[in-house]
Amino acid sequence: MGKVPVFSSLSGQNLASVAxxxxxxxxxxxxxxxxxxxxxxxxVIVNAGSVKAYTIAPDGRxxxxxxxxxxxxxxxxNLFDGRTAPYTLQAxxxxxxxxxxxxxxxxxxxxxxxxxxAVMEALQTRIARMExxxxxxxxxxxxxxxxxxxxxxxxxxxxxxxEGVLIRLPLSREGMANYLGIARETVSRKLGQLEAEGxxxxxxxxxxxxxxxxxxxxxxxxxx
Amino acid sequence: MGKVPVFSSLSGQNLASVAxxxxxxxxxxxxxxxxxxxxxxxxVIVNAGSVKAYTIAPDGRxxxxxxxxxxxxxxxxNLFDGRTAPYTLQAxxxxxxxxxxxxxxxxxxxxxxxxxxAVMEALQTRIARMExxxxxxxxxxxxxxxxxxxxxxxxxxxxxxxEGVLIRLPLSREGMANYLGIARETVSRKLGQLEAEGxxxxxxxxxxxxxxxxxxxxxxxxxx
DNA sequence: CCTGATTTTTGATTTAAATCACAGCCTTTC
DNA sequence: GAAAGGCTGTGATTTAAATCAAAAATCAGG
Numbered sequence: 001m002g003k004v005p006v007f008s009s010l011s012g013q014n015l016a017s018v019a020x021x022x023x024x025x026x027x028x029x030x031x032x033x034x035x036x037x038x039x040x041x042x043x044v045i046v047n048a049g050s051v052k053a054y055t056i057a058p059d060g061r062x063x064x065x066x067x068x069x070x071x072x073x074x075x076x077x078n079l080f081d082g083r084t085a086p087y088t089l090q091a092x093x094x095x096x097x098x099x100x101x102x103x104x105x106x107x108x109x110x111x112x113x114x115x116x117x118a119v120m121e122a123l124q125t126r127i128a129r130m131e132x133x134x135x136x137x138x139x140x141x142x143x144x145x146x147x148x149x150x151x152x153x154x155x156x157x158x159x160x161x162x163e164g165v166l167i168r169l170p171l172s173r174e175g176m177a178n179y180l181g182i183a184r185e186t187v188s189r190k191l192g193q194l195e196a197e198g199x200x201x202x203x204x205x206x207x208x209x210x211x212x213x214x215x216x217x218x219x220x221x222x223x224x
Numbered sequence: 225m226g227k228v229p230v231f232s233s234l235s236g237q238n239l240a241s242v243a244x245x246x247x248x249x250x251x252x253x254x255x256x257x258x259x260x261x262x263x264x265x266x267x268v269i270v271n272a273g274s275v276k277a278y279t280i281a282p283d284g285r286x287x288x289x290x291x292x293x294x295x296x297x298x299x300x301x302n303l304f305d306g307r308t309a310p311y312t313l314q315a316x317x318x319x320x321x322x323x324x325x326x327x328x329x330x331x332x333x334x335x336x337x338x339x340x341x342a343v344m345e346a347l348q349t350r351i352a353r354m355e356x357x358x359x360x361x362x363x364x365x366x367x368x369x370x371x372x373x374x375x376x377x378x379x380x381x382x383x384x385x386x387e388g389v390l391i392r393l394p395l396s397r398e399g400m401a402n403y404l405g406i407a408r409e410t411v412s413r414k415l416g417q418l419e420a421e422g423x424x425x426x427x428x429x430x431x432x433x434x435x436x437x438x439x440x441x442x443x444x445x446x447x448x
Numbered sequence: 449c450c451t452g453a454t455t456t457t458t459g460a461t462t463t464a465a466a467t468c469a470c471a472g473c474c475t476t477t478c
Numbered sequence: 479g480a481a482a483g484g485c486t487g488t489g490a491t492t493t494a495a496a497t498c499a500a501a502a503a504t505c506a507g508g
Contacts, residue, residue, distance in 0.1 A: 055359060058445055063362030065355055077352065080345045086355070109340065113333060116340035121304045123347040128301065130354040131289055131310070135279060137361055138287030138405035140496095142465070173486065181362035183466055188487055205474075205486075221282055364466095366495070397456060407496055412457055429456075429504060 004045055005071055006122060009114035018108065022098040027091045034085040041083060042099040045073040049095030050170050053087045054178065064179040067092070067170055069156060076123065078102050092170055136220065145180050146190040147220040150200065154210050165210040166203070228269055229295055230346060233338035242332065246322040251315045258309040265307060266323035269297040273319030274394045277311045278402065288403040291316070291394055293380060300347065302326050316394055360444065369404050370414040371444040374424065378434050389434040390427070 007018060023042075027033055027049075034040050036055055050069040054062050065087055068074060077086060079102060100108070109116045129152075136148050150167075158165040169176075173191075177184040191208075194200045199216060201209045210216065231242060247266075251257055251273075258264050260279055274293040278286050289311055292298060301310060303326060324332070333340045360372050374391075382389040393400075397415075401408040415432075418424045423440060425433045434440065 057359075057363050059363070061362060063359055065358055076344075077348055079341075080348055086352070106341075110337045113337060113340065116333065116337065116344065117303075117330075120300075120340065120344055120347065123344065123351065124301055124304055126351060127347065127354070128310070130351070130358065134289055134354065134357060134405075135281070135287055138285060138402070139281045139283070140405055178362070181358075181364055184485090185467080185487080186465060189465090192487075408455090409457080409497085410495060413495095416457075 004047070006045070006073065006115060006118045009118060010112070014112070021100055021104045021108070023100075024096065024098045027095045027097070029091055029093045031091045031095075033089040033091060033095070033097070036085055036088045038085045039083060040075050040085040041078055041102050043073060043075045043078065043102070043105050044097050044099045046070060047096040047098055050092045051089050051095055052092055052171070052175070053089050055087045062178045063181060064171075064175065067156075067179070069170070073122070075099075076119070079105060139221075142180075142182055142186060143190060143193075144220050145182070146176075146187065146194070147216045149176060149180060150194075150210060151213070151216050151220055154213065154216075158210065161209070163201075163209060163211060165213065167208055167210065169206050169208065172205075228271070230269070230297065230339060230342045233342060234336070238336070245324055245328045245332070247324075248320065248322050251319045251321070253315055253317045253319075255315045255319075257313040257315060257319070257321070260309055260312045262309045263307060264299050264309040265302055265326050267297060267299045267302065267326070267329050268321050268323045270294055271320040271322055274316045275313050275319055276316055276395070276399070277313050279311045286402045287405060288395075288399065291380075291403070293394070297346070299323075300343070303329060363445075366404075366406055366410060367414060367417075368444050369406070370400075370411065370418070371440045373400060373404060374418070374434060375437070375440050375444055378437065378440075382434065385433070387425075387433060387435060389437065391432055391434065393430050393432065396429075 007015065010018060024047075033044075033051060046068050048070055050067055051074075052064050053066040053068065053074065054064040056062055066072075066074070068089075074089065075085075109119070132148070136145050153167050153169065154165045157170060158167045160166075171179060173187045174184045177187045180187070191200070191202070194216075195202055197215070199210070199212045201211055203209055231239065234242060248271075257268075257275060270292050272294055274291055275298075276288050277290040277292065277298065278288040280286055290296075290298075292313075298313065299309075333343070356372070360369050377391050377393065378389045381394060382391045384390075395403060397411045398408045401411045404411070415424070415426070418440075419426055421439070423434070423436045425435055427433055
């Protein structure tokens with residue numbers, strides 16, 4: 001429990017009192033935790049596994065907004081106004097969560113200003129990531145966005161190995177396409193291109209190896 | 225001062241003590257408040273006027289990330305890690321600001337949990353807006369994005385008049401293009417199209433009238 | 449109020465990525 | 479372990495928006 005960043009400031013005794021407030025749950029792969037519009041009063045922290053957050057556009061397209069994994073949380077909007085899930089949350093693999101009620105969490109913040117700061121910091125990190133995403137839209141080249149996604153995955157899911165960084169992809173090609181807002185075929189093509197350039201190496205459908213991180217950084221920066 | 229949402233919870237006496245901490249400044253139109261990378265230790269609140277926040281991509285493109293106006297703040301990242309401006313901030317018109325040092329603001333939060341909540345709420349609102357922006361990327365049609373921008377402006381800068389909502393645009397066509405990450409010419413064309421459809425009416429270069437808000441909402445939602 | 453300069457609009461052409469179409473792969477399941 | 483189904487890769491074609499190129503409109507300042 002202490003590994004959740006938001007509570008890292010708590011001492012053992014306080015941790016125990018916090019632990020009394022939480023409700024734990026588990027979900028099998030593919031299960032919908034909450035559908036867009038469902039009532040959602042809690043702040044939910046992901047303890048294990050990963051969750052995709054998406055909306056379905058009226059034309060049927062799925063737009064993935066986040067991939068939450070260990071240590072991430074959602075439902076923070078419920079601390080204030082909204083009381084419904086702003087997007088559908090679905091388990092990408094077996095997932096364990098713990099949840100606080102709105103009231104408990106607000107009380108917790110009032111008692112422990114450090115937690116408020118930690119939550120603000122987490123929100124801030126999220127904003128910084130989204131700012132980056134918006135930046136790379138301006139640089140509207142798809143190459144750049146695919147490279148940026150590889151870097152994001154490397155950071156979140158990568159394991160260093162002698163030749164580079166090994167990534168177990170949390171999303172399928174189609175999932176990546178829906179995350180980036182581009183076509184499935186384009187993801188294939190761009191990934192193929194990166195492999196041809198020796199920047200990555202495909203291990204299996206779901207794993208790949210990053211060989212040249214610097215090249216990714218450069219291409220994520222600009223590129224025509 | 226009390227009109228700044230972040231401090232709305234403070235009573236008169238507390239307000240006075242807060243007021244003692246702030247440093248006020250004014251900037252003429254066009255002035256750069258902070259350049260990307262500049263040291264920035266403060267949390268800065270915009271009291272009057274509007275400010276654009278942008279970065280220059282390596283290919284020379286300007287990508288506008290935010291247009292801050294009365295009641296908005298920036299520099300919140302400095303409460304935690306960063307201590308430099310993550311983007312350039314430039315006055316779009318005469319601007320008045322007030323600033324707190326990192327230390328003062330952290331102390332303030334410790335004393336007044338309500339302020340922490342208010343800041344979290346403001347961050348949360350920002351995230352919600354960015355989520356919308358990301359959503360409309362998936363729906364990658366440019367029409368949708370232009371419509372969404374008109375709605376955003378209507379909400380932030382619009383004044384109701386008998387025929388509809390009158391907007392004094394804070395950005396030029398080029399500015400809007402840099403905000404949306406599309407070409408200047410495309411903004412012209414799409415705006416012209418909206419006018420031809422009777423959805424908006426151009427008053428002068430810098431003002432326009434929204435006649436059919438519902439049509440905008442619909443087109444911002446999807447549209448092929 | 450006129451002049452020059454910047455911004456904006458409009459049209460023609462190019463281009464990157466979407467879409468369409470289909471073949472080969474890899475699972476997953478019975 | 480074989481068949482069915484969904485995923486993925488590749489080529490051909492279409493399309494929306496970028497770019498290029500002027501012309502028109504707006505604005506600022508004298």
